[in-house]
Amino acid sequence: MQGGLQMDDTITLSHGSGGVQTNRLINEVFFKYFGNDILNQMNDAAQVDIDFKKLAFTTDSFVVNPIFFNGGNIGKLAVCGTVNDLAVSGAKPLYLTSAFIIEEGFPIKKLEEIVKSMADEANKSGVKIVAGDTKVVEKGSVDGIFINTSGIGRIYENVNINCSNAKAGDVVIINGTLGDHGMTIMCERNKLGLEGNLKSDCACLNSLVDSMLEAYAGIHVIRDATRGGVAAVLNEISEFSNVTIALEENSLPLTEEVKGASEMLGLDPLYIANEGKLCVFVPEAHAQKVLDVMRKHPLGSNATIIGKVTQESGQKVYLNTVVGGKRLVDMPSGIQLPRIC
Amino acid sequence: MKFVDEFRNNEYSRKLVEKLNNITSEKINIMEVCGTHTMAIFKYGIRDVLPPNINLISGPGCPVCVTPQSYIDTAITLSEKNDVIIATFGDMMKVPGKKGSLSKAKAEGIDVRIVYSPMDCLEMALENPSKKIVFLSVGFETTAPMTAITAIEAKKNNIKNLFFHTAHKIVPPAMEALVQDKDLNIDGFLLPGHVCAINGTKPYEFLSRDYNIPGVVTGFEPIDILQGLNTLVSLISKKEYRIENEYKRIVKTEGNPTALEYLNKTFDIVNSSWRGMGIIPKSGLEFNSEYEYFDALKYFNIDYEEYDGSPGCKCGEILKGKIKPTDCPLFKKLCTPENPVGSCMVSSEGTCAAYYRYHKVVK
Amino acid sequence: MCLAIPGKVLSLDGNKGIVVVGNMKREVFMHLVPDANVNEYVLVHAGCAIQMIDEDEAKITLDIFKELTENEIC
Numbered sequence: 001m002q003g004g005l006q007m008d009d010t011i012t013l014s015h016g017s018g019g020v021q022t023n024r025l026i027n028e029v030f031f032k033y034f035g036n037d038i039l040n041q042m043n044d045a046a047q048v049d050i051d052f053k054k055l056a057f058t059t060d061s062f063v064v065n066p067i068f069f070n071g072g073n074i075g076k077l078a079v080c081g082t083v084n085d086l087a088v089s090g091a092k093p094l095y096l097t098s099a100f101i102i103e104e105g106f107p108i109k110k111l112e113e114i115v116k117s118m119a120d121e122a123n124k125s126g127v128k129i130v131a132g133d134t135k136v137v138e139k140g141s142v143d144g145i146f147i148n149t150s151g152i153g154r155i156y157e158n159v160n161i162n163c164s165n166a167k168a169g170d171v172v173i174i175n176g177t178l179g180d181h182g183m184t185i186m187c188e189r190n191k192l193g194l195e196g197n198l199k200s201d202c203a204c205l206n207s208l209v210d211s212m213l214e215a216y217a218g219i220h221v222i223r224d225a226t227r228g229g230v231a232a233v234l235n236e237i238s239e240f241s242n243v244t245i246a247l248e249e250n251s252l253p254l255t256e257e258v259k260g261a262s263e264m265l266g267l268d269p270l271y272i273a274n275e276g277k278l279c280v281f282v283p284e285a286h287a288q289k290v291l292d293v294m295r296k297h298p299l300g301s302n303a304t305i306i307g308k309v310t311q312e313s314g315q316k317v318y319l320n321t322v323v324g325g326k327r328l329v330d331m332p333s334g335i336q337l338p339r340i341c
Numbered sequence: 342m343k344f345v346d347e348f349r350n351n352e353y354s355r356k357l358v359e360k361l362n363n364i365t366s367e368k369i370n371i372m373e374v375c376g377t378h379t380m381a382i383f384k385y386g387i388r389d390v391l392p393p394n395i396n397l398i399s400g401p402g403c404p405v406c407v408t409p410q411s412y413i414d415t416a417i418t419l420s421e422k423n424d425v426i427i428a429t430f431g432d433m434m435k436v437p438g439k440k441g442s443l444s445k446a447k448a449e450g451i452d453v454r455i456v457y458s459p460m461d462c463l464e465m466a467l468e469n470p471s472k473k474i475v476f477l478s479v480g481f482e483t484t485a486p487m488t489a490i491t492a493i494e495a496k497k498n499n500i501k502n503l504f505f506h507t508a509h510k511i512v513p514p515a516m517e518a519l520v521q522d523k524d525l526n527i528d529g530f531l532l533p534g535h536v537c538a539i540n541g542t543k544p545y546e547f548l549s550r551d552y553n554i555p556g557v558v559t560g561f562e563p564i565d566i567l568q569g570l571n572t573l574v575s576l577i578s579k580k581e582y583r584i585e586n587e588y589k590r591i592v593k594t595e596g597n598p599t600a601l602e603y604l605n606k607t608f609d610i611v612n613s614s615w616r617g618m619g620i621i622p623k624s625g626l627e628f629n630s631e632y633e634y635f636d637a638l639k640y641f642n643i644d645y646e647e648y649d650g651s652p653g654c655k656c657g658e659i660l661k662g663k664i665k666p667t668d669c670p671l672f673k674k675l676c677t678p679e680n681p682v683g684s685c686m687v688s689s690e691g692t693c694a695a696y697y698r699y700h701k702v703v704k
Numbered sequence: 705m706c707l708a709i710p711g712k713v714l715s716l717d718g719n720k721g722i723v724v725v726g727n728m729k730r731e732v733f734m735h736l737v738p739d740a741n742v743n744e745y746v747l748v749h750a751g752c753a754i755q756m757i758d759e760d761e762a763k764i765t766l767d768i769f770k771e772l773t774e775n776e777i778c
Contacts, residue, residue, distance in 0.1 A: 030514065110580030117729025121663045170417055190455055190457075191456040192456075192695075193457060193458070193461060193463075193730050193731060193751070194457075194728045194729070194730050194731045195728065195730070196727050196728035197727065198728075198731055229551075249740040250351065255727075256726045256727040257727045257728055259342060259726040260342065260724075260725040260727055260728035261726075261728050261743065263342070263345065263725060263726065264457070264709055264725050264728065264730065264748070265431075265457065266431075266707045288570075296360065314664075321384070321385045321386040321563070322349050322350075322351050322354055322385065322563055323351075323354040323355065323358060323385050323386065323387060323390055323567065324351075324354065324355055324358060324386075324389075324390055325385060325386020325387055325388070325389035325390045326386045326389050327384060327385065327386040328698050330698050333678045333679055334435065334444075334678070334679070337432075337435075337455060338430075338431040338455060338457055339430065339431045339432045339707060340403060340430045340432060340457075340480065340707050340749065340750040341376055341377060341380075341403060341404065341430075341432050341480075341688070341707060341708070342709075342710070342725065342726045343710065343712070343745065343755055344710035344745055344762055345709065345710060347762075348766075350769070353769040353770075353772070353773060356769070356770070356772050356773045357769075360772070375706060377706045377707055419733070422718070430750070435761070436757065457750065457751055458729075458732075458733075458751020458752065459750070460732075460751050460752070461749070461751065462730075481706070482710070483749055483754065484749065484750060485708045486735075486736055486752070487749075487750055487751070487752045489737075490733050490735050490752065494719075534706070535706030535708050535747070535749065535754070536706060538747065538755045539754065539755075539756055541715060554707055561708075563772070564769065568769075570767075573743045589761040589764075589765070590757055590758045590759075590761040590762040590765060591747055591755050591757060597736055597754065597755050599736050599737075599738060600736045600754065603735065605735070630730065635777075645718055650740050
């Protein structure tokens, strides 16, 4: 075998055909960054010892465009998204798989950058990537690169976090500003000509969740607010818990950038995607303790109370507005589009 | 944000609400002409804090809603041409036509691009010399000057591959058509602040002079709307028929003469069809003879046949404020935001869309 | 039909300008506000400044509200 992978090259169909080129790609890119004791055994299936009874198991696919954006890339999203799904289920994330579908012609240097990001996030969050797969498809079959990650975690024993656990009197806390990721993507993708320091909030939230649960293990609900924004996740919780949630317009934290972009484009930050935000439902008596602990964590320094679960019957989410009126915050329908009217 | 945050002040809002609830108990019908007012009123929950005797009716000030269905169908026909890129504001994407919407066309592989501003079409034209860019220029006096400027800049820079499928309309003639309708029972108008920024307050004086209906030029922040309502309700209860300006930081009596000059330079005033309202004389803008070569219908030789909307759709009556969305038999049953029959439901500021969301909450 | 937002003029270049709204900058047409200067505020709609903001009038309006809340007016 001559030479190694030419890093200035692009991915070709032979990189996915299971032969020499595939092995080169796996060794010189994937194993170089993901390498760990389990992955290095190179079995067809990862074999792990577990000493617990209940595991959390999740999967997610990532197709974001643009692939690289301020604050991250598709790889970082792929690791954080799955780690977060495990964390908000009250589990300690342990192992991830990652499967890649790559368009022929995709630059190997860019693939390496993506894989390195994934390894960095995995290390930061304490998970190991233990199995994977690579397929290469013809030009035009995918948009550059698609990634799927699946993950398992150990469910904490003394914790009962569930979408249906919200109760009247619970306080709703968010760990920071709304709409950062979605607004960044929208502006970069659609070339809307807006310039500023918009940055995705993409991050692994498991260590934040751990510190919250340490402060108070009786937290009722933790959900990460992704597509559809905070509005979507609160509506889901309202439905599954059969409660009414009231938000305070004055309390919604926003960066100046998201505020400015929303005003110009006619968008509502409640409906814009996040990738590093949690909605937390805590009984009122314990809310301050959880809030304090969140604020001490780098991913929760802007944590704030944005509303509460009221005594009203029915499943709805509404906003108490600055004029003292109420506005329904319903489930988003379709994608958010910029408007001039 | 300066000139925004101060006009969202809690304390001021609540004081204005208190004031509004103490002017009169007589039944009053107020029409907010502008769709952006409809949205702002919904967004801030203003209906919630109004006294029960004040009834707000949403008028035809939604350019997407009043554009006949034939406009969207023609846009889709244009989009199907191989070398055409359709550039549009986001507002038009989900509007339903006979062949579906622009969103659907985009999903099927047609080159439809959302722009924030028509000025972006100039760059798009330069970057795609082998393509023809067709910009869907919809909107009232607030937006039409932008189309004028874009055409003038295109002419100046010798850009030959940019065209416009226009449906610009002007507001005062539509308001005159409304007040001539004897079925309509409007005591006063909240006048569209940003349209007035362009054409000033004079075009609305006919309302008070000829029809004894007061109007208040109103802005869009919650304090602006509450102040506008306060002044209007006062005028109505005192039977004082005049036009007042409560948006003086933006609107001058003479409007923006520079903007009006641009409109005069580029457009002719023509009769125009308003969906659900029929043809309103001298209520539309079309490129004049100097700029008509930018018109997409002329360039592509399209025989434009106008038709209104879907059968059973009551958008027209809703736009005139004659019925509420809840009076329409299709509302929430066959016509929903996911499956809209008419543009009042799909437009971001359509009355039906606002009602669909609002009526599920409160009281 | 009229979503527009106040922004501050950062720079001018012929008929174009850079305006900032809440830390986000955007190039806009300035044809309709020929008298606008840097550091002044304009109303921006779909990438075009459509009118100057009269800061004195804004202050008058806000002063009225301030007085309204300071005096207990029914």
